[in-house]
Amino acid sequence: MTQPDLGALHEGLIASKLAPPMQDPRAISRAGFVARAVDGLPLRRLIVIVAPAGSGKSNLMTELHHAFVEQQVAATWLGLDAEDNDPATFALYFISALQAIEPGFARDELTALGANPVRDYDTLFDRLGNRLSALSTPGAIFLDDFQHLSDPGILRFLDRLAAHLPHHLSLVIASRHRLPLHLAKLLVSGLVTEIGQEDLNFSSSEAEEFLSRYHQLQLSSSDLQSLIDSTEGWPTGVQLAALALRRHKGPAAELISTFSGRDLDLTRYLVESVLQAQPEHVRSFLLQTSPLRRMRADLCAAATQQGDAQAMLDYIGQANLFLIALDREGQWYRYHHLFAEFLQHAFRKIDPAGYRDACFRAAQWCEVNGYPTEAIRYALDAEHFELAADLIAHHAIRASLFRGDHYTVRDWIRLLPVEFHTRRPEILLSHAWSCAFSRDTTRAMEVSQRAIDLLSAEQPRAWDLSTSERDRWLLWAHTVQAATKACSDDIDDCLTRATALFAQVPGTEPFLIATLSNCLSYGYFALRNFERSREYALSAHEQGHRADAAYLSAWGDFLHGMIDVELGQLRAASSLGQRVHRDSQGLGLGQQSYVAGLSALLDAEIAVQHCDFDRAMTHIEMGRAFKEIFGPVEPQLVALRNEARLHASRNRLDLAVQVLQEGQDAALREQHRRLYLALAQEEASLQITAGDITGAAATARRTRLLDAESGNDIASRAQRDALKLMEARFKLAYGDAKSALRLLTTLQQTRGAESCGGFFLTVTTHRAIALWDLGQQKEAARQLNRALSAAAAEFHAYPIFAAGRPLLPVLAFISERRADASTQDLKPLLDLQQWLASNLRGDRGAIHTEEAFPARAATETVESLTSREIELLRLLQAGLTNQKLADALLVSVPTIKWHLHNIYSKLAVGSRGAAVAAAVRLALI
Incomplete structure (x- = not known):
């Protein structure tokens, strides 16, 4: 029998609900119903079984399930109860059940729900409906005890599912009550098979067989008919009567005659007869x-x-x-x-x-x-709400803050009466943390502030805390608020809070240090201050492991890897992605998927930067979940941007625009202005690259993109520079190369621009196009060669490739002058040059980046080392310690460690001595 992968279930789910009850070999077969149900499979059909409790619905469902499986139809099962009348809980179970039909079904949504409860359930259910519509595998969905469902969102979803069942999918529902679904049209069309109470009632022969098999009872024809009359063939009525008859001392007719088939107290009377007959x-x-x-x-x-x-x-x-x-x-x-x-x-x-x-x-x-x-x-x-609150206090901090299991924590809080939420500070703080990472940052601030107010009071209510304990929990509460500000993308406030707290937290609190380090790294990353961001990312990794909070370490490595990508150091970023994946191994199954999502986002970003879109697809499938459930802007931006770029690479600009506009709508709902602008820029950029200038202009007007710089909310230099680059692209598209060149020259001369990896490559490439359009062919070629030389060692193709077909004449000009060049030293550059020309022309078969990139790893060129790294190599040769290296270069020790990490990666070595030896061999020092 096909079963879902129960080993991968979210921790809070009960596996037995996702499997049909064991078939009792003594059960009375309903072969007629079963034969009609499976006739002509696979076909679209809806089977509805509605009857009171004890009518044999679940037995028939089990028999039907077995019959579907025997017909090679993948059948899934979900036994519902009252707790499933919650959209998040229902969605978790429903998606988990569907794994029996298609392993990996809605993996993004399942990962999202397992990590954080989403709030936009209509959107989630719409997406599930679309995924079900795309199924081609013959399947059957069994929903038992449907009467527990009344949530409007769940019912809307199931209504749509019933009305638009894919051709190869069947839906089998059992309920005690009439279904609150709109089935009239389906009934008229003949697509619904209805089975009711009268259909399930035992006939005389079935009752006789049942009594014999289960109870070894033989009744006379008259007594049997009396029993059928009094119970109306209700299977549980017959079962309960049989239990009473086995203990009845007198004639069977004497007991049976006292029953009334229409007596509202029949159920209680029979059960009481059974219960009272027990010792x-x-x-x-x-x-x-x-x-x-x-x-x-x-x-x-x-x-x-x-x-x-x-x-x-x-x-x-x-x-x-x-x-x-x-x-x-x-x-x-x-x-x-x-x-x-x-x-x-x-x-x-x-x-x-x-x-x-x-x-x-x-x-x-x-x-x-x-x-x-x-x-x-x-x-x-x-x-016993005191016990419940104490249990939550005991488990919630570890579940929420250390493992990121926000769904479970919010479910616990939902079940606990409000007056017990303040029983322990752990309850408030874990609740606030999970709200922050579930896109409910307003609530997170309210709850954490409540904790701060109570901790700051003269006598905290019901909290028997020493002064040191109160101070410690206050630090935790303020740290939660700093993290909440990061999740709400309030960057300035996040940095202000985290900086002040970082100076206060003692070294004995690695969890708080790791959290604040991530806040600071995230904030500086948003401002594109990569040096500071990297310093705190290193701290987050180290302190997260000290605190046994692997997902905090993973966050530090994710940010660290994104910095590498921004700086064009893709190989180093890839190794950090692997480290995030290793970090995920220390977490439970549900959270392993959550942290693996960070790794997938980073891997997808690296693959896209290599223009290896086939490989990117495998990572985007997992990383996409973050756009649905995760609070911080950066993971959402990475997920949405790369999904759109993947569609654009397949000439599906319409799908790319759809993804980005859906993201813009979500950003507006969440009041994430920075995300909205970044997605609008991405939409216009993809349209310009594809030659859709009219569409790009419409995007700019709709989002007020080109006049956004005049707004007061554009505070960071990074945002202003991105908008200037966008303006330059529009000017190039409209033929105003002179104005474009002026903007691009300003951007290229910005302090630190050349060390900014992808941004530098994009600016330099477009500057080459502007120069070409102005007739300055040799200078255009020099500019493009500058970009190619910087990108070749890491095959950092996307920033150049995204300039589109206007780049082709400049590439052709360079190729003509390099026609005779074939030296090994130029091979990485020539590979990239050839790949770009072929792919921009539409010939995607020239070089496969996944094959080419590893080969280049062994032939690293001198250009890949920065001047700062070469200077550090010279100091390494002198044998200085990390602290003395930091003093000599006027940087911090974590920054020295970062530079060493990059040097080791680029030279393919693992120690200081090996790095110095390689540098001497390559004549670097």
Whole structure:
């Protein structure tokens, strides 16, 4: 039987909900329904089973599921309960279930939900619907206990799914109540198979077979008919009557005659007859285990305080007391919903304190045995909110701040009454952190400020903290606010807060140091101050590992890698991407995907910069999730920009524009002005590259792109320079090469421009085009050669390639003068030159970058080392320590480590001595 990859489930999900119950070999087959359902598969169809509890819906669903699988149709299963009537929870389970039909289905959305709960569920469900429409594998989706769903967003999604089922997909739904879906048109079209209560009721022959198989009962024809009449063939009614008959001392007719098939109390009467017929210790066990959503022997022993739990479970199973196995090993069970509901109601009525005590003991067992989510839910069922709050306080900091498991933390907080949110500072701070990283930064600031106010009060309510503890938690709270400002892209405020806090945090707090280092690195990266950003990224990596917070280290390495990309050091960036991936191994399965997403974003960026779009695609699939769930702007920008560039590389400018405009809409909703402008620039740039000048002009007008510089919100030099570059591209497109050259010359002469990698390459390339348009062919060739020489060692092709076809005449001019050049020293440059010319002409087969790039790694040229790195090599030769190197160069020790990292990478060495030897051999020093 096809099953989803349960090993990869989010930590909070219950695997047994994603598998059908075990088929009971004694079950009465509904072969007629099954035969009609699978006839002519695969075909689009909707099967709806609506009947009261105990009608055999789940048994029929299980039989149908088995039949679909036997017909080579991939079938998935989702058993719903009341907690699934939440869009985030439903989406997590629904996507996880769909893995049985197509492994990896909606991986982006699943990764996103596992990391953070999104808030725009309509958009999420629309995307799921589109992905389902694209399925070609024959499949069937089974949704059991649909009556638990009433959320409007979930129902809208399922309505659309039912109305627009792909040809090879079937949907099978079972519910106690009439479906709140709009099925009229489908019914008229004959696409719906309806199965109701009357269809499921036992006939006399089926009831006779059931009584014989399950209970070894033989009734006379008249008694059997009386039983059918009194229960109306209701399967559970027959089952409960049989249990009562087995214990009844008199004639069967005597008991049967007291039943009324239309008696509203029939269910309670029959169940009470069964319950009261059990020995006291069995009755007590049934009641005390009724609160358990799922159970096994040791959990039952804890809840009941009885030592014979396994024997009791064996007895209950043999006695057919509505016990359902959830796995093949017979470790986990649950009661039939009807039976469990009755038992819970009876237990609450008979002994409300006992019910709460059983839940309390279950919570304690789950806490000790590693089921924190269930422990918290049982504590809430017990109305023991103090325990629930303490459990949340114990687990939430690690889950949220150290592992980034924001979905679980927000779910816990949702279930905890508001008045208990302030029981411990850990609850407030983990809640605020998870809100910040779930695009709810306003709420994050409110919650963290509440913690600060309580910690700053003379006598913090219910917090028995020493002065040092209060000071420590205040530092944590302010650090959470600094991180929140980073997530909301309030860069100036983030840097101000983080800088002040960084000076206050003691060295004994590596988590806070790593967090603040990431805040500072992120802020300086946004301002394109790469030197400062790199210094703090190194600190974040080191301190994150000291704190055992791998995802903080991964963030530092991600930022570090993005700096490498910006500076054109793609090989060094690639090694950092691998390090992020290694960091992810230390986290749980759900968070491994989360941190691996950072690695995927970085890998996609590197592949795009190499113009290796085929390789980029594999990474974009995973990294795309961040545009949906992650707060900070930079990961969203990387994900959206590279997805758009991938579409553009395949001549699908329409899809590229769609991706970027959807991102702009989201940026406006989240009030991320910087992201909005960057995406608008990317849209116009891709349109200019594709020759769609009219479209680019429309984009500029719609987004007010070219007049944005006059706005007060354009504060950073990096943003102003990007807009000047955009203006220059427009002037070139309109034939005003002279004005364009003036702007580009100013940008090229900006302090530090030549060390800014991709930006320098873009400016220099467009300056070459402007010079060519002005008739200055030799100077144009010199400018382009300058860009080619800087990019060749790392095959940093995209900034040059993105200039588009206007570059072709300049490339042709250079090629003519290099016709006889074939030296090994020029090979990287000639490879890049040839690749650009071929691909800009539309011939994509000349050189495959994935093959060419590794070959160049062994033939690194002198040009790849900066003057600062060569100066450092000379000092290395003198044997200076890192501190003395830092003093000599007037930089920090982390910056020295960074330079050494780059030198080792470029020279393909692993030590100081080897670096000096290589430099001497290459005549660098």
